[in-house]
Amino acid sequence: MNEHQRNIIFPANICVDADFKILSIGPVAPRLIHGLKSGGYLFDYVACGHPNDEDYLSSVSGSDKLVRFEPKGAGSAVVGWVVPSESGYILAVRISPDKFFLDGSSLQISDFAPGDPYVHGLLMFTMQRAMIEEQKALTIELSVSRQKTENLLSRFSRIAGFMAHDFNNFLSIIRLNCDRLANDLAEDERLLRLIDIIRSTAARGSAITRSLMTLSNQREDTSLPVPIDQLIGENVAFLSAAAGARVTVAVDLRAPGARVLASPTGLLNCVVNLLINARDAMPSGGTISIKTFPKAHSATDHDIGVADNGHFIVLQIVDSGTGMSEEVLARAFEPLFSTKATGNGLGLASVRDFALALGGDARILSEQSSGTTVELVLPVWSRTEDPTTNRFSDVGQDATGMGDPAPVKILVVDDEPYALEALVELLGAAGFEVTACTSAKAAEAELAVRTFNVLLTDIVLKNESGTDLAKLAASRDPDLNVLLMSGYVPIDDQLDPKWSFVRKPINTQALIETIRSL
Amino acid sequence: MYGMIHRALRQMVLDERGEEVWSSIQRTANVGLSDFISSATYPDEVTQRLLSTSSEVLGQDSGKMLEQFGQFWIRYAEASSFASILAFTGQDLVSFISNLDRMHRTIEDVMINARMPSFSVLAHDVGQIRVEYRSTRTGLAPFVSGLFLGLLERFNLNGSVSLISEDSKKSIFVIHYE
Ligand code: HEM
Numbered sequence: 001m002n003e004h005q006r007n008i009i010f011p012a013n014i015c016v017d018a019d020f021k022i023l024s025i026g027p028v029a030p031r032l033i034h035g036l037k038s039g040g041y042l043f044d045y046v047a048c049g050h051p052n053d054e055d056y057l058s059s060v061s062g063s064d065k066l067v068r069f070e071p072k073g074a075g076s077a078v079v080g081w082v083v084p085s086e087s088g089y090i091l092a093v094r095i096s097p098d099k100f101f102l103d104g105s106s107l108q109i110s111d112f113a114p115g116d117p118y119v120h121g122l123l124m125f126t127m128q129r130a131m132i133e134e135q136k137a138l139t140i141e142l143s144v145s146r147q148k149t150e151n152l153l154s155r156f157s158r159i160a161g162f163m164a165h166d167f168n169n170f171l172s173i174i175r176l177n178c179d180r181l182a183n184d185l186a187e188d189e190r191l192l193r194l195i196d197i198i199r200s201t202a203a204r205g206s207a208i209t210r211s212l213m214t215l216s217n218q219r220e221d222t223s224l225p226v227p228i229d230q231l232i233g234e235n236v237a238f239l240s241a242a243a244g245a246r247v248t249v250a251v252d253l254r255a256p257g258a259r260v261l262a263s264p265t266g267l268l269n270c271v272v273n274l275l276i277n278a279r280d281a282m283p284s285g286g287t288i289s290i291k292t293f294p295k296a297h298s299a300t301d302h303d304i305g306v307a308d309n310g311h312f313i314v315l316q317i318v319d320s321g322t323g324m325s326e327e328v329l330a331r332a333f334e335p336l337f338s339t340k341a342t343g344n345g346l347g348l349a350s351v352r353d354f355a356l357a358l359g360g361d362a363r364i365l366s367e368q369s370s371g372t373t374v375e376l377v378l379p380v381w382s383r384t385e386d387p388t389t390n391r392f393s394d395v396g397q398d399a400t401g402m403g404d405p406a407p408v409k410i411l412v413v414d415d416e417p418y419a420l421e422a423l424v425e426l427l428g429a430a431g432f433e434v435t436a437c438t439s440a441k442a443a444e445a446e447l448a449v450r451t452f453n454v455l456l457t458d459i460v461l462k463n464e465s466g467t468d469l470a471k472l473a474a475s476r477d478p479d480l481n482v483l484l485m486s487g488y489v490p491i492d493d494q495l496d497p498k499w500s501f502v503r504k505p506i507n508t509q510a511l512i513e514t515i516r517s518l
Numbered sequence: 519m520y521g522m523i524h525r526a527l528r529q530m531v532l533d534e535r536g537e538e539v540w541s542s543i544q545r546t547a548n549v550g551l552s553d554f555i556s557s558a559t560y561p562d563e564v565t566q567r568l569l570s571t572s573s574e575v576l577g578q579d580s581g582k583m584l585e586q587f588g589q590f591w592i593r594y595a596e597a598s599s600f601a602s603i604l605a606f607t608g609q610d611l612v613s614f615i616s617n618l619d620r621m622h623r624t625i626e627d628v629m630i631n632a633r634m635p636s637f638s639v640l641a642h643d644v645g646q647i648r649v650e651y652r653s654t655r656t657g658l659a660p661f662v663s664g665l666f667l668g669l670l671e672r673f674n675l676n677g678s679v680s681l682i683s684e685d686s687k688k689s690i691f692v693i694h695y696e
Contacts, residue, residue, distance in 0.1 A: 108608050109617040109624075123603065123624045130599035134525065134556035142551055 009113050010092045012078055016042050017088035020054060028111045032095050034074040042091075046071055046078075057082050061089055069093060076107075094118075161216030164209040165460065168487035169416055171206040172505035175199055176422035179508040183429055204237055206487075206505045211238030213488055215265055225259040225381045226267060228292055228313055235268060239290070243275045246285030255292040258313045261381040262358050270351045274317040274374050277348065281321030281372060291316040295377065311380040312360065318373045324366040332364055351376070408515060409433045409450075413443045413457035413466065414485075423456075423506075430512045440464040447473050452480060454515055458504075459486035470499065481518040519565040520629060522556040524549075527568060530590040531576070539575060547571035559631040562655065581660040588664020592672055604672070611673045611695070612642050615649055635662075640690070647693045659689045666693050 003024060006013050011028035020042040030036045036045050043053050046069040050056035060067060061082045068079045069091070080093030095111055095118075112119045178199040185191045214235070232239070232253060240249045260267070271290065278288045295312045324332060333352050351374070352362040360378040410432050414420040417438060424436045435452070437443040440461055447455075455473050457466040470482045474496065482499040485506060500518070502511055531540045544550070547567045553560060573583040595604050607621045608614025615637055622634040636652040651662050659681055666679040670693070677695030684690075 106605075106609065108606055108613060109620050110608070110613055114620075119620070120624055120627065122606065123621070124628050126599075126602050126606070127625055127628050130603070131557045133599040134522065138551070138555060141554075145551055 006090070006092075010080070010094060011111065011113060012093055012095060013080075014042065014091040014093065015085065015088070016091065020057070020088075023087060028095075029078075031106075031111060032076045032078055033069075033071045044072070057089065067091075067093075068096065157216040161213055164212040164216065165487050168206055168209040168213070168504055169419065171202045171209065172487070173416060173418045173422065174202045175206075175505040176419060176426060176508065178202070180422055180425055183426070202505060207234070207237035208241055210487065210503075211235040211268070215268060223261050223263055225261050226264050227257060227259050228267070228315060228378075229253040229256050229258070231264055231267060232271065232290055232292070235271075239271060239275060242272050243279050243288055247279050247282060248287045249275070250287055250289045252289060252291045255294050255313045258292075258294055258311075259381045260313060260358065260378045262378070266354055270354050270376065271315070271317065273348075273351050277374070278317055278319035278321065278372065281319050281323075286320040288320075289316070289318040291318065294380070311382075312377045313380050315376040315378065316373055318371065320371045323369050323371055324364070329364060329366055333362070348374070407431070407433060408454060409435070409452045410454045410456055410515065411435050411437065411443055411446055411452040413437045413440060413455070413461070413469065415439060415458065415462045415464075426508050427512070427515075432515065440466065440469040443469055444472065447476060451477065454481045454483055454518060456483045456485065456515075459484050459488065467495065471496075474499075483514065483518070519560060519562055520556065520632060521554050521558045521560060523565060524554050524560070524568060525556055526591050526594045527572065527587060528554060529594055530587055531572060535576065543568070543571050543575045546575065557629075584658070584660040585664035585667070588661040588666075589668040589671070590664070592665060592668025596672065611669060611675065611693070612639065612647060614669060614673075615639055615647060645695055649691045649693065650688050651691065652688045656686060659684055662689065662691065666691060670695055 001009075007026045011026045012032050013026040014029055014036070015023040015025070017023055022036070022038050022040050022042055024038055025036055033045050047053060048056055048067055048069060057067070061084045064081065066079055067082055068077055070077050077096050078091075078093040079096040080091060083090045083092050094113060094116065095107065109119055178195045182192060182195050185195070211234075232251060236249065236251055243249050275288060275290075282288075292313060292315050295314050332348050348362075348364075355362040355376045355378060358378055360376060362374065362376045364372060364374050366372040410427060412420060412423050412427065412434055413436075414423065415438050420436050420438060424434045427434045435446055435450070437446060440457075441464070443455075443457065446452075455470060457469055459466040461469075466484060466486075470484060473480055474482055482496070483502060484495075484499060485502045485504055487504045500514060502514060528540060531543060549564065549568060553564060553568075569584065569587075570580060573580040576583065578586075592604070595601065603621065603625075608617045616639050618637040622632075622636075626632050626634050633654045635658075638650050640648040640650050642648070649666075651659070663679045663681060670677045670679075675695040677693060680692050680694075682690050682692055
């Protein structure tokens with residue numbers, strides 16, 4: 001091996017004669033053992049830690065014994081073999097870093113022979129550390145960004161809720177005034193038909209606003225016994241809007257009355273998530289069916305992770321799209337797995353988490369090219385489980401209470417003057433004695449001087465609360481019938497179960513019948 | 519390319535133009551946080567889109583921006599956990615460039631999806647280095663110029679970089695320094 005070859009393989013080599021005088025050194029040697037020069041005496045620069053280093057080196061020369069040379073001055077230790085040569089010895093040494101850290105060291109790659117595994121070790125280790133550092137930074141960024149998104153979403157959803165509420169009030173005014181017009185135009189068939197169109201369009205708009213209010217207004221963690229068929233039935237207009245214009249939403253609900261203890265918003269979100277997935281699987285349109293049916297599940301049912309014996313309700317979203325391949329199907333519930341360019345893959349995973357949290361499960365039945373069915377199996381809530389019932393009775397829009405018309409005195413409170421005006425006229429025409437107030441304060445003044453049979457008040461009043469007014473009025477007069485109205489469905493525990501509730505936009509006929517039935 | 523490149527680009531825009539400008543680049547290029555995982559690889563098309571959107575939004579010529587990004591990458595690496603790798607690559611300009619291939623080759627063993635460049639010092643003289651750059655990618659010559667400018671800065675040298683020839687396989691640069 002000539003000097004050039006030696007310098008490549010052992011860039012820190014040192015050649016000495018039989019008296020340990022330095023004959024030549026590799027290019028890296030002086031960087032490691034500072035001050036090392038040809039012509040000097042080896043043991044002026046390094047020591048091997050033996051009583052007689054000269055004898056020791058001679059004794060190990062040609063053996064496979066690794067010798068460590070510590071610098072006497074500044075520098076790094078080197079390790080290697082002592083190889084006998086014609087003129088003396090070659091110290092075939094290389095640097096021996098003490099640790100796998102590069103920080104602060106003055107070493108560089110070319111201080112090591114090509115292929116020296118130490119270089120690999122050092123770089124891998126350092127690279128790994130760098131990646132972990134970057135990963136840590138990313139984790140922090142992700143959590144900050146998630147917090148930001150959540151704040152934004154909650155603000156946005158509150159604003160959407162307020163807007164939907166106000167919008168619903170306007171629809172209510174349109175509807176009430178349609179009723180007024182219809183009373184005046186009882187003879188004119190054509191105009192009555194036009195009024196009907198306006199009224200039913202307002203009703204469709206208000207079905208969508210109500211879904212928006214439900215989604216934006218209720219907390220995800222409020223669990224109620226939710227009648228699934230009713231929830232889906234009431235939100236069909238909204239769900240159809242979410243599915244888009246190219247898709248027909250067909251509803252086949254066969255679990256009437258069955259309830260699931262869940263957050264209505266959470267359930268609705270699940271259905272919306274699944275609808276959006278289904279819609280995306282059908283770029284050129286098609287049909288999505290939402291189906292429910294009861295199912296008795298037993299512990300031997302291994303096809304789905306629901307272990308308990310008991311009654312379940314199955315909620316299926318069936319699309320007529322392209323279906324999923326086996327690989328996609330196998331990974332579909334993984335968080336962050338998505339086949340969409342812009343997807344974040346959280347849809348199906350979060351739906352399954354939701355179902356699991358309720359003691360149910362979710363699964364996908366799909367065949368490539370013949371559509372996908374996502375199935376949620378949810379435990380049916382039985383009355384003995386939890387008394388968190390909605391004690392408050394919602395008489396809804398289609399109440400059919402019957403009763404003889406009686407001279408009833410009604411105090412109507414609504415901060416929307418147009419709505420109030422319409423209510424006064426319509427209730428007056430139905431034979432009630434109506435007093436109108438645009439604020440809770442004015443109503444309190446009326447209640448202080450007169451007696452009423454019914455208090456009909458909006459729940460949300462400008463800077464005031466209809467519920468507070470109702471409480472005050474009921475405490476003064478226990479015989480007073482309280483009828484609250486709102487676009488929101490109240491779920492407040494503080495509401496008195498004796499009170500009744502009508503939803504805006506108000507169906508005049510149903511309202512009149514409710515008042516008569518009180 | 520590995521996400522570490524995306525992170526560096528983002529840092530450059532954030533440092534120089536602030537969060538709003540970056541958000542608008544991110545929106546236009548249709549990328550999100552998940553495109554900034556250092557150890558993940560992304561199709562070059564995503565990197566390209568980020569670069570071209572950045573130069574559009576910043577109103578800068580794309581070559582100029584690539585050069586600026588190259589120069590920034592050295593500063594970015596110096597300030598991050600990559601600093602010790604830079605130091606290990608070489609303690610002076612000539613050693614550094616001569617050792618670049620060894621550094622990239624070694625790292626390739628952990629970053630198995632990388633398509634590493636190749637640099638060789640063709641000649642060096644006092645105040646001048648002639649370097650050949652080879653790559654499986656095209657269009658990165660301005661980025662390499664910027665990287666060399668960043669290295670001059672790193673070694674406290676005044677100098678300039680010129681691209682003296684370029685074809686589909688290799689580019690030759692001359693680095694002059696005082
Ligand atoms: C800490 C230091 C460095 C690390 C960890 C590093 C790592 C990498 C990695 C992983 C890639 C591959 C990208 C991919 O294909 O996904 C890459 C590419 C590249 N690196 Fe480095 N690098 C470093 C420093 C440098 C320096 C100082 C230069 C030049 C002066 C350089 C020039 C390049 C170039 C030009 C590419 C583009 C690849 C191509 O031409 O196709 N790198 N580097």
